[in-house]
Amino acid sequence: MIKILKNLTVYKWLIAAVVLLVFIQSMADLYLPRLMADIIDNGVVTGNTAYIWEIGGIMLLVSAAGVIASIAASFYSARTAMGLGRDLRRRVFNHVGKFTLQEFDKVGTASLITRTTNDITQVQQVVIMMLRMVISAPIMLVGGLILAISQDAKLSLVILAAMPVLAGSIILIFKKGMPLFKEVQNRLDRLNLVLRENLTGIRVIRAFNRETEEQVRMTKANRDLTDVSIKVNKIMAFIMPVMMLVMNLTVVGIIWFGGIRIDAGALQIGELMAFIQYVMLIMFALVMASVMFVMVPRAAVSANRINEVLEMEPSFVDNGIKKADRERGTLEFDNVTFSYPGAEKPALSNISFSAKPGEVTAIIGGTGSGKTTLINLIPRFYEIESGVIRVNGVDIREASQDEVRSKIGFVPQKAILFTGTIVDNIRFGKQDATQAEIEHAAHVAQAAEFIERMPEGYESEIEQGGSNLSGGQKQRLSIARALIRKPDLYIFDDSFSALDYKTDARLRAALKSETKDATVLLVAQRVSTVVDADRIIVLEKGRIAGIGTHEDLLETNEVYREIVLSQLTEEEIA
Structure with a gap:
């Protein structure tokens, strides 16, 4: 994962902007409970309407600053993550282009497609979360603890009692779920392989009436992925209920002991409400951390799979x-x-x-x-x-x-054509070929006759894989593509x-x-x-x-x- 994240160095200024904006947002969130305590204790309790309007206006301004910072941080973090995904796809594509057929045989086409699409998407998603949460969560956690302790140190013992239970639950769930993430990606590879074979081999499957058998094979691959995904999600589904249970029990404990301290005159109502807000911020920071615990392991598996391709040297x-x-x-x-x-x-x-x-x-x-x-x-x-x-x-x-x-002018055993026009496919052999050269190559390859019968002639579109042409027509276009090179x-x-x-x-x-x-x-x-x-x-x-x-x-x-x-x-x- 670290190797993949090193590619973010080109976005250091965007990341710096995200850090600054998230810091502003976090400070705004931490400052609001203190203003709320002040407005309750010095405005609502005393009936000072002018003070309520004054502090209320300040709260609106702080909230607006937090919202603007949050929107801007989301924009720049998304731009950074999408840029990283684009760069990784380009690197993987260019690197795979250097592979010999031995590397393609080793990794498999279906797996390479999965790694270039799904795995990089997983990394993109976790980078967005990290840019927002990895910066925000520690600030909220530490800042919330400091401000809560400054409000009432004794009441803060309730938070300290709850945190080991919460941390232990997250670690246990994390250990159970981590080994299954790699299996999810492997089974996704298998599903893509079966799907790709079914789509590319549809003519053979139908010709031999093997639709039922292929449906069974597809259903099995789909079921295997579904089963392991359900297993992972069942484990990960425990995080939120555990978090909410601990959070609500903590709030109940604070209200209980806070009420006792208010009776004793050691705490004011506004301070208790601010304290509850800080506890919520602390718990929210832990919720964000738990979400990262869910996403990072899967992204780490995906990052390792991407690195395997990038580190694979051609034979x-x-x-x-x-x-x-x-x-x-x-x-x-x-x-x-x-x-x-x-x-x-x-x-x-x-x-x-x-x-x-x-x-x-x-x-x-x-x-x-x-x-x-x-x-x-x-x-x-x-x-x-x-x-x-x-x-x-x-x-x-x-x-x-x-x-x-x-x-070399190479004509493979299986004629491969690309989406585009007939001209595009013949010119694939020589990019600067003139129309006269294209027509000459087509005549020699015995392709001119059927090309000229087509409605658009040489500008006729070829569908994916040349599915709108016969086998002989595809072979003749492949021969024309080789001839035009004059190798x-x-x-x-x-x-x-x-x-x-x-x-x-x-x-x-x-x-x-x-x-x-x-x-x-x-x-x-x-x-x-x-x-x-x-x-x-x-x-x-x-x-x-x-x-x-x-x-x-x-x-x-x-x-x-x-x-x-x-x-x-x-x-x-x-």
């Missing part, structure tokens, strides 16, 4: 050096081995091959053979275990990630799977002239897509089972031949 970082390209458009894997964190065996072992500009290198293999893993290593989404990957003749670990990725290296990760054979053939024909000066790396499931490649790499269980042309592999490689026979007939092969 690898740039060395800050930009290397000049030695060769344009080349790709080389030199004895590369890679393992996922915690895996028993490598996902890829001893991978070696090279590709040159103007060549199409295809990668084919069975499910789980490591095709997608291999191409995810090129943009340095993961760090290799051993070996070297060179892009344009430069080890990707010796160049900045921005430099490496600027040379040195194109990576197509099974990017033609949603296309019909006719569109697939037209697209590959158009790509030949467009990519003639670049290296093309093509991952595919269809043999028909890779058959014309200059080089085909056959992967099996993370190892290279063969490299060669279609004809060479068909004759010499059993793994490739099995893949071909599973898709084509003997007549088609011939």
Whole structure:
């Protein structure tokens, strides 16, 4: 929590203003009972109307000053807390942007969303309370005690007797509730995960009639969060009744013993009423402290979760050096081995091959053979275990990630589009692209035909996740986004799977002239897509089972031949 609060240093002048304003408000609240005692003892009792008006006017002015200070303090404390929340969200977002895929796999997307939203909101709320209560409560408590003792020291013993009971109750409740706050946030993570999976996978859920099962899963996650939240709130619900019970018993005790002292002539009526007001202020300060005891533990858990993200270092970082390209458009894997964190065996072992500009290198293999893993290593989404990957003749670990990725046009296996227009999505690959460049990329990607049929053409809106487009349309827009960059290296990760054979053939024909000066790396499931490649790499269980042309592999490689026979007939092969 302390580490998070250190971010408030940029708001030191706002905090200073809040401290001053809260001090003024507290002084006004502490001064009013003394004025009330004075107006009763010297005005009401004696029937001095002029004195009542005089002191009453002073009370109005003091009250007005307190109200103005309270409003201003609330404004500045809210501004400080909201500013802190904004800064934390920006820091978390920017820091997460530096993560490799290994960190995303470790923390989980749902948890990162919860930490960036709910956890930071918890911290914001407690900062507002702290700025108001942490300053006000001690002033009211200490000031109230001093003024109460100054009114009647013997009567103050009633307050001293009540305070240990109150403090003990709060500490006991605090110890019971603290361990449950972390569980609340963990179960909130789980609820967000289930909800996110249901929303993003709604088509699959409905296609397989799994609505009932998913409702059960959602109900369980919701019930788990509800149960632990109820348990926490049951414990915390004891605070206010205990506080009110002790407070009211204390007031009863003061009235009882105060009446005895008034009978004895040791205390005046106005002084007793002022004393009761000071007791109320003292108890109110303790109530504020108890509210902080409820909020701070949960905010502390949230702060720790935020710190976990901010303190999590990426598995690898740039060395800050930009290397000049030695060769344009080349790709080389030199004895590369890679393992996922915690895996028993490598996902890829001893991978070696090279590709040159103007060549199409295809990668084919069975499910789980490591095709997608291999191409995810090129943009340095993961760090290799051993070996070297060179892009344009430069080890990707010796160049900045921005430099490496600027040379690559990447089309992922799952087409990802963003909300906005078609132009916005294609221009995502090159921010300063002209309309002519956008249209050219769309024509090459075989997307122009369906774009021009849309009511708004290139300005047509794309809904979240591209839900208003077919799978093939989304893939073609993803390809156009990569083409517009005119990179040195194109990576197509099974990017033609949603296309019909006719569109697939037209697209590959158009790509030949467009990519003639670049290296093309093509991952595919269809043999028909890779058959014309200059080089085909056959992967099996993370190892290279063969490299060669279609004809060479068909004759010499059993793994490739099995893949071909599973898709084509003997007549088609011939």
